[in-house]
Amino acid sequence: MTIDGVTSSPLPVGAAVPSLVRWGLSSDADLVFRTLVTFGPRTQRALAAELGLAGRRTADALAELLESGAVVSTDDSRTTTRIWTARRPDAVVSMLRSRRMRLVDRHATTTQHHGVVRSLRTSVAPALPMGIVPGLPGGFAEDMLYLPTREDASRRVSELIAPPIHEFLSMSNVQVVDAVSARAAAPMDTALFERGVQLRFLGMPPADGDTLDVSGHLVNGTSYQRREAAEVPLRLMVIDRRTALLPADPEDLERGYLEVSRPPVLQALLALFDRHWRAAVAPQRWVAPIELSDRERTLITLLAAGHTDQTAAERLRISTRSVTGIMRTMMDRLGVENRFQLGLALGALRVAAPPSLAFQPDETSDLES
Amino acid sequence: MRDVTDRRNGASVLPKITLSDRERELVALLAQGHTDVSAAEQLGISARSVTNILRSLMDRLGVDNRFQLGLALGFLRKANVPGPSVGSDG
Incomplete structure (x- = not known):
């Protein structure tokens, strides 16, 4: 058979086929x-x-x-x-x-960004440029600064967060984090997190369920909160409610950022952030949630603790064959092929953890006191 | 057993484990559904090396089998799950 782009020769049995x-x-x-x-x-x-x-x-x-x-x-x-x-x-x-x-339309993103800027211009900041990028770097109006490249902007952010700060808010209307942003964000998130800065990030759910999620391990701590919304009006960073940065041109981040510290503009942007934050939800990531029956949960707990199929079966008073069957059903529901993948999925879902992690001594905990 | 879902502020108590490039590649392939053999082929190493890499990871994480290894890596968010991250170089 010779249809274009179509495979007529089967793949070797056992080769990885991505899950649709x-x-x-x-x-x-x-x-x-x-x-x-x-x-x-x-x-x-x-x-x-x-x-x-x-x-x-x-x-x-x-x-x-x-x-x-x-x-x-x-x-x-x-x-x-x-x-x-x-x-x-x-x-x-x-x-x-x-x-x-294609769910996210670049044009719509730009329109939304301009919508926000337009309303800021008419209400509090007539000097805010729209549709054009200020020619020269530096101050172009009172409490407004043009940082002409993305690098300048990220350097400026490093400066702004160098002294002790309390809060860092950001939101992004980019559906897929590009590698440049991810590389820049990961160490910064980690550093801020370790300094105890309150971090809030509002983003869009990833298009493909796959994230370049470099800071995932920090999330769900008390000081790093992350939410997702289907609509995020613009890309924005706000540091300590005193300084805001937004792209000069929503279509091309390489054209730099505008830094704004004028209080009425900040208030308007913070109100916007809060409104969207309240409407957003915590991200559902990695895998679709799975509902486990009591028996499945017990089995998982036993295997997670290091039981073999045999000893788990004895404990549950079922046959090892049933153990295999229960595991197979769960694998089918999660769309995975083997136990390693099943473990990954259940671990990511926090269904269970091996004892070495579940009982990890917590030096900073006050449980002993 | 302490219910892991009830851990608050989990981020601060998770052990730090860093995967080498080789380990990360291998874990990514296995997470996509590769077998030891096909993952080994992909990486240009022997199936025996695959076993050794995994064995050392299991030792570091204090687990005994593949299922537990998956749980640990998933729990620590060291791999994408389930299925592929086709075309991405993460």
């Missing part, structure tokens, strides 16, 4: 896709028989895959004789990825 569930497809569709990728083109009937999947579900799964461009079929008039072929997994993923990415 993560990109919003059903687990049936994911299963059918995997089968086609791994074992090559097939008819709907053959798929249904091999997978033990009802004909209707197989048809729905294929329709879903066809709609998302993950498979193609021959165009026989009779659906039963059509042969289905998977596209290359990497091509499918990048297609699904770009489909998700």
Whole structure:
């Protein structure tokens, strides 16, 4: 078969096939896709028989895959004789990825940014430039400064946060953190976190469920709070409620930032931040939550504590075969292939932790006192 | 057992573990669903080296098997889960 961009030679059995569930497809569709990728083109009937999947579900799964461009079929008039072929997994993923990415429209982002600036101009800061970037670096109006490049801006932020500060607020309307921002943000977040600065970050949920989440380990502490909202009006940093920085040109961060310290502008920006913060939620990240039954939870707890399947089975008075079955069901629900991945998912969900971590002595805790 | 979900301010008590580049690559591949063998091929090392790398990680984290290793790394947010981060170089 020679259809462009379509794999007709099956991948070696056991090769990694990315999970399409993560990109919003059903687990049936994911299963059918995997089968086609791994074992090559097939008819709907053959798929249904091999997978033990009802004909209707197989048809729905294929329709879903066809709609998302993950498979193609021959165009026989009779659906039963059509042969289905998977596209290359990497091509499918990048297609699904770009489909998700388009959720945020760059134009809308710019319009929103300008909306905020326009209302600031009419209310409190007529000197705030809009649509144009001030030509010369430095002060261009009272309490307003132009930092002409992104580097200047990040240097300036370092200066501003060098003395003791109490609070650092930021929000970002960029759906995917780019590597430059991430590299700049990670050490800064860590340093501020360690200094006990109150950090609040408002962002947008990542397009693909994947984050360049370099500061994830800090989140959920008492002083670092992070929320997500579908809409964030502009990119903004506010330090100690005294200094605000926003991009000079929302379409090109390389054109630098505006620094504003005029109180009425700050009040307006802080009110804006608070309004969006209140409407935002804590991020749901990594994996979809999973509801565990009591038995599943008990089993996980035993295995996490170092039990083998055998000893866990004895403890639960079930067969080792049942243990395998319970684990398999959980893996299917989370869309993973093996126990290592299941562990990763459950660990990230804080369902369990191995004893070495769960009982980690806490030197700073006041439990002993 | 202390319920891990009830830990407050967990960030400050988690042990610090730093993965080497090699370890991070391996963990990322396994997190994507690679087997030891296919991960080894991808990294251009032997399956035995894969086992050794994982064994040393398990020792450092004080765990005995792959499931616990996954739990620990997931808990410490050392890998993306589940499935792939295709095309990203994180």
